Amino acid sequence: MIKYFMISLIGIIVFMNGYCIKKGNIGLLHLHNRIMILNEDKDSYCRMIGRGLMIMGLGALISSLLSACLNNENYLFILLASSAIGVTMCYYAVFKYNMYRKIQS
Incomplete structure (x- = not known):
């Protein structure tokens, strides 16, 4: 039960960070990014990174709540799917707005 609590706590933290970045707080990101x-x-850039993080956090929260309430670990695929989608969105944003500029110069 404690692992589901920890996953949901991490999901809330990631979701809130994504929300803050989506609202334009670019200072939460690393300088090199x-x-x-x-x-x-x-x-x-902030909107895309924020959405990716919010998807990852929401997926972690939903999967941990479903797994804890229904006492079944089969819902962890939601965590994996949302993490894959969120990471893909973040990598796409970095490539589109950051790496592409390095290639051109």
């Missing part, structure tokens, strides 16, 4: 982003792309 935001150094090449143009000012006009900052809002789009």
Whole structure:
């Protein structure tokens, strides 16, 4: 039961970080991930990274609550699927707004 509590707590923290980043707080990201982003792309970058983190956090929260309430670990696939989607969104944002600029210069 404690592992489900820890997963849901981590999910809440990741979701809240994603929400703060989505609202434009780019300072929560590492400097090396935001150094090449143009000012006009900052809002789009924050929205995409924030959405990815929010999907990961929400997936962790939903899967841990379902697994704890129904006493079944079969719902952890939601955690894996949401993590894969969220990480893909974050990598896409980094490649689109950060890595592409390095390739061009």
